[in-house]
Amino acid sequence: MSGPRSSSVGIPGTRARTRNAILNAAAKVLARDRKATLADIAKEAEVGRSTLHRYFADREELVNEVVEDSLHLIGQAVEDAALDRGEPMEALRRAVSAMVAVGDRLLFLFHDPTHFDKLEDTEPDATDLALRALIERGQADGVFDPQVAPDWIESVVWALVYSGCEAAGSGALPRHGVTEAVMRTLENGVCAR
C-alpha cells in the first residue's frame, strides 16, 4: 500500500538520504565480497534489514540499482572531464583522474563481470563513447599508438585505473599518487625513458 515507490522526485530528503546510504554501503560491501548478505549490507548502511527491503524489494533490484547508480556517477565524472577538449594526453589525464575519484564504484563494478555483461544490453553508454572518441582523436593526432586497436587501449586504461585504485585501497600506493602512477605507465609503459 502506498509504497513510496517512484524515483527521487519530490521525496522528503530523508528517503533519498537513506536510499543513498544503502546504495553506498552496498557498493562498498559488495566490492569486497560479492557473496555478502543483505544483512551485511544493511548493517554497513546502519539500517534494519526490513528498511533495506522497503527500498529494494529484491537483492537483484538492489544490485541493479547500485550498478545503475555507479554507472551514473562514473559517467558524470567522466563527462565533467570534457574529454573532447584540449590535448589528448591532457584529456586522458583528466579522464583517469575522474575515474580514480569514483574508485570505490569502479572496484564494485569490476569485481563482478556479470554486471558488465548486462551493460552490453543497453546502448553503448556515453562514458565509453567519450573515451573511445578521445582515443581515436589521440591516434589521429599521432599522440596515441595508432597500431593497436582502440579497444585494447580502452581496456588498458580501465585496467590500470582499476589496478591503481586497488593499490590505493591496500596501501601499496598513496591515494594521491594513483593518477600519476597510472599516467606515467600509460605514457611510458614500464620502461625507463
Next chain:
Amino acid sequence: MSGPRSSSVGIPGTRARTRNAILNAAAKVLARDRKATLADIAKEAEVGRSTLHRYFADREELVNEVVEDSLHLIGQAVEDAALDRGEPMEALRRAVSAMVAVGDRLLFLFHDPTHFDKLEDTEPDATDLALRALIERGQADGVFDPQVAPDWIESVVWALVYSGCEAAGSGALPRHGVTEAVMRTLENGVCAR
C-alpha cells in the same frame, strides 16, 4: 551418461584424470560466475554431482584445491620462463607469455580477491619473488623505469596480462596476439613511438 567417456576406468591414472577434469571445469565455471552451483561445475566437468562430492567433500575444499592447483600451474609456467636469464625485457616477454598460457586459471584467481587474501597467509610464493627479482634487475640495468615502485610495475604486469586474457576470451583480441599487445603496452604505454 557415458558416451565417449573414459576408456580405462580401473587405471590409477583415471582418478587423477577425473580429478583434473573437475579442477579445470571448476576454474572455468567459477571464473565466469563465482556463484556457480556445484551442479554447474559437475555438469561442465561432465561428471555427476555425486562424483564431484567423492573427490571434494566441501565446496570450500574444492575451491581451495583449485586455488592451489592454479597457483601451482602459474608458478610452474613462470618458473619455466627462467626469468633470471637473458635480457630483462626478453625475460619479461617470456613471463607474460607464460602467464597468458595459463590464462584461464589467472582469470579464475583474479575474479575472486578473497583467494588473493588467503594467499597472503602463506609465504610469499616463488612466482612473485621471481617476478619481483626480474623487475628489480631490469630497473638496475636501466631497462625498466627506476622511478616507480617495483610493486606498481608488478601490478601493471598482472593487470595487463589479465586484461589481455579477458580480451581474448571475449574475442576482442586474437588469442595469439595477447602477448604481443601486452608487451607493446608494457614497452610503450599507449603512446606512439
Next chain:
DNA sequence: CCGCTATGGGACATTGATGTCCCAGAGTGG
C-alpha cells in the same frame, strides 16, 4: 499535543544450495 512517516527488529514461510546415502549399471581385471 496529535498524527504521520520511517524505522528497527522479531517471527515466520519459502527457496535454493549443499551434503549424505544408497542403489543399480557399466567397464575392467582376474
Next chain:
DNA sequence: CCACTCTGGGACATCAATGTCCCATAGCGG
C-alpha cells in the same frame, strides 16, 4: 564368468539466505 571399482542419479535432511508481515516506537511537522 565373477568380483571389484567407479560412476550417475535419485531421495532425502539440513542450512543459510531471502522475502513477507506485523508491531511498537522515535522523530518530525503541523
